[in-house]
Amino acid sequence: MTRRRRCPGWVWFLAGLALTAAAAWFTGCDVGLLWARRDHLADILRRMFPPDWGYFARVWAPLWATVQMSVTGTALGSFLALLTAPLCAAGLGAVPAPVRHILRALVQVLRSFPALILALAATFLFGLGAFAGTAAITLYTFAIMTRLTYDDIDAAPDGAFTALTAMGAPPCRAFFAAVLPRIAPSYLANALYMLETNVRHSAILGYVGAGGVGLLLSEKLSWREYEKVGAILLALFLAVCLVESASACLTAIVTGRRKAGRGLRRAIIAASALLFLACTATVGPPDFAHASLRAVGNMLLGLVRPDWAFFFQGGTGGLGWLLLETAAIALAGTAVGAALSLPLALLGSGRLMPRGAAALFRLIPMAVRSVPFLVYGLVFIRATGPGAFTGVLTIAVCSVGLVTKRFTEAIDGMDMRAWDALAAMGVPALLRVRYALLPQLLPAFGSAVLYRFDVNLREASVLGMVGAGGIGAPLVFAMNRFQWPTAGAIAIGLVLMVWLVDLLSARLQKR
Amino acid sequence: MFLEVEGVSKSYDNGRVRALDGAGFAVAEGQFVSVIGPSGAGKTTLVRILNGSEQCDAGSVVLAGQRLDQARGRAKRSMQKRLGTIYQDFALVxxxxxxxxxxxxxxxxxxxxxxxxxxxxxxxxxxxxxxxxxxxxxxxxxxxxxxxxxxxxxxxxxxxxxxxxPALLLADEPVASLDPVTGRQILELLKDIQRAEGLTVVMNSHNLDFARAFSDRLIGLNAGRVVYDGAADTPDEALTAVYAAAPEAAP
Incomplete structure (x- = not known):
């Protein structure tokens, strides 16, 4: 009989709780302050609704630019990812191992940067406007899609590929014949998911001048024209709803959950191609007026020769401190967001609530999700002032959408057979929850929270742009002042932090 | 008798589906009884009533001198403590x-x-x-x-x-989702434990060969009624009533 004493679950739980409490203390979370200033928030909300209906007419053009950036960026990025992923996959042996490792490392580095930072960098190269935004969304999509796709290729059984190459088929053709059909459904589903998130991401790119509805949003927010902000947000919500329902419908078709005839398929492909062409053809041309080879050279040089003094500087102004603050904002925000999501998920589950009520409660996270996260930052800052606490609130509210969705899926997917068996043994209901349901839910909840933490870490690193603490403010200042060595040092710090958290969460996932 | 089932009826969908229709039998302590019958005969409903997962509409279930069908709350849970159930789909976490x-x-x-x-x-x-x-x-x-x-x-x-x-072990198609060899091993284990501990076992099975090989007695259900109750080594002809309504399920 083997007897391994394993650390019981509640020790991990307490450790996580203590860490979160420390993060909350570090970021100066103060519920009292939020409560005392609740009128400010209520006031802003009251002024947003009803929105300024007349302003709608002005919103359509920038909204179209936003959709345009996300469609073109997603399509191009996903396509490039499909070309690069086979080179990064271990099983195919397309390139020698060292090259593969370098490629994977580059993708990982690219993945560490939030879309907003990529967009800011792109505006230095391509000038202000939608072209820079499209470039940023393309890069961002490329990095994430490459990672997802090579993971898929590695996970797919390689028997057919090996058989074809053994018969003398060139690797490229063997890939198209044997591997591509296997990964296609998941690849398309991932691309559609990217499209959904990219609509929200590109809605804020205007904040750094990269086109779309974001410029308008930040302008109206800073002029405190909340009626117009309300109109923009409502239009954005409608756009997000449209894209999400179209994407949900297409995802059901590509994953085979819904049957589609040949004619319908052709119509969908034709419509997608038309949409892509319409979006791509109307993107404004880049403006190279301010870009020069020297500027590009300086940018890259900053990454290669960063400001090491700043990198290793201690104290409250140093890089370590700022990164720690960013991580603490992400951690505390994720924890608060998860706590907010649990009741919403229970209310939105078709298992526990009447169907109509559940559908109504599902609208809340969807509405919350459609608002770009910087908008929350700019609203909360009116109540709680600049600082890390505003960042925590922002991250918390942003987390609600996705985490609630994943929680609801876990609750709806519960297996109730063990519940019935325990009931037949005479186990009381509360203990049945403890022994039959929690073991099923906790791993799903845990992975949802970990995934969101990973996303939040990136979002927290741009919150500084609106004064909500963390590494964002110094990074954007450095970039705007062309202090590339400082920006390089911050970028390297960011990459290291994201990489470290990736390693940690991979280890936690295994448990 | 250790377990007495009398006139148990149960219907679903406001009486449209009649799962059990006045089923009754008694089991002595230490017996291994198999309940056989075609799909839809009411076997699973019977087990769910015997372990207290469901209430019967009429009739009585007496376990070691106590009425299980009328017990509620704490009293019912304390009776359920004397029951063990295994399921076709295992019902494990x-x-x-x-x-x-x-x-x-x-x-x-x-x-x-x-x-x-x-x-x-x-x-x-x-x-x-x-x-x-x-x-x-x-x-x-x-x-x-x-x-x-x-x-x-x-x-x-x-x-x-x-x-x-448990004093009574209920088994609802315990080997129906296993291959025949594994199924036989599981039933051998069950039989072995039953003998060693003097357990009373009530097992549902649509596999007549297994039911014959491992039990002391067969109870044949058809359309919610007991149509056979007797020795396990009975010839096939004696069981025609059990599979009468569903000839395609006959062995």
Whole structure:
């Protein structure tokens, strides 16, 4: 009989709780302050609704630019990812191992940067406007899609590929014949998911001048024209709803959950191609007026020769401190967001609530999700002032959408057979929850929270742009002042932090 | 008699589906009884009524002199403590270890807080490990159930049922989702345990060969009624009534 004493679950739980409490203390979370200033928030909300209906007419053009950036960026990025992923996959042996490792490392580095930072960098190269935004969304999509796709290729059984190459088929053709059909459904589903998130991401790119509805949003927010902000947000919500329902419908078709005839398929492909062409053809041309080879050279040089003094500087102004603050904002925000999501998920589950009520409660996270996260930052800052606490609130509210969705899926997917068996043994209901349901839910909840933490870490690193603490403010200042060595040092710090958290969460996932 | 079932009826969908229609029989202590019959004869409903998962519309179920069908709340739970059930689909919590699954059977005997915190104590843990050893899974105690084979899962479920020290073991198609060889091994284990502990077993089976080979007595259900009650080694002709309405299910 083997007897391994394993650390019981509640020790991990307490450790996580203590860490979160420390993060909350570090970021100066103060519920009292939020409560005392609740009128400010209520006031802003009251002024947003009803929105300024007349302003709608002005919103359509920038909204179209936003959709345009996300469609073109997603399509191009996903396509490039499909070309690069086979080179990064271990099983195919397309390139020698060292090259593969370098490629994977580059993708990982690219993945560490939030879309907003990529967009800011792109505006230095391509000038202000939608072209820079499209470039940023393309890069961002490329990095994430490459990672997802090579993971898929590695996970797919390689028997057919090996058989074809053994018969003398060139690797490229063997890939198209044997591997591509296997990964296609998941690849398309991932691309559609990217499209959904990219609509929200590109809605804020205007904040750094990269086109779309974001410029308008930040302008109206800073002029405190909340009626117009309300109109923009409502239009954005409608756009997000449209894209999400179209994407949900297409995802059901590509994953085979819904049957589609040949004619319908052709119509969908034709419509997608038309949409892509319409979006791509109307993107404004880049403006190279301010870009020069020297500027590009300086940018890259900053990454290669960063400001090491700043990198290793201690104290409250140093890089370590700022990164720690960013991580603490992400951690505390994720924890608060998860706590907010649990009741919403229970209310939105078709298992526990009447169907109509559940559908109504599902609208809340969807509405919350459609608002770009910087908008929350700019609203909360009116109540709680600049600082890390505003960042925590922002991250918390942003987390609600996705985490609630994943929680609801876990609750709806519960297996109730063990519940019935325990009931037949005479186990009381509360203990049945403890022994039959929690073991099923906790791993799903845990992975949802970990995934969101990973996303939040990136979002927290741009919150500084609106004064909500963390590494964002110094990074954007450095970039705007062309202090590339400082920006390089911050970028390297960011990459290291994201990489470290990736390693940690991979280890936690295994448990 | 140890278990007395009298005139038990149960219908679903406001009386449109009649699962049991006045079924009645009695089982002596230590007997291994198989309930046979075609699909839809009411076998599963019978087990769900016998273990208290469902209420019958009419009739009575008396277990060791107590009315199970009229018991509610605490009294019912204390009667359920004397029952163990194993299921066709195992009904285990898939992503926790075999040991943790067996230990859940100890929960009804514990106070709320020790149970909620999972403080089972060394005695219960030792007992759970001994039971896993008994069903041949000593080395799988810490393995998550989802990594076990079907036969191993059913062994875990048997250990969980035995953890209750049951007087009556109910088995609802225990081998229907297993291959014949594994199924036979599971039934041999069940029979072995039944003999050694003097357990009373009521097993549902649509597999007549298994039912004949392992039980002392057959009860044939058809359309919710008992149409055969007698020896296990009866010739096929005696069982025609059991499979009458559903000839395609006949052996």
């Amino acid at each position: 898939e992503n926790v270890s075999a040991l943790a699954n067996v230990l859940t059977a100890a929960v009804p005997d514990m106070g709320f807080f020790p149970a909620a915190l999972g403080l089972f104590g060394p005695d219960r843990r030792d007992r759970a490990r001994r039971l896993l050893d008994r069903v041949g899974l000593a080395d799988k105690a810490d393995t998550p159930v989802q990594d076990l084979s079907g036969g191993q899962k059913q062994r875990v479920a048997i250990a969980r049922a035995l953890m209750r020290s």
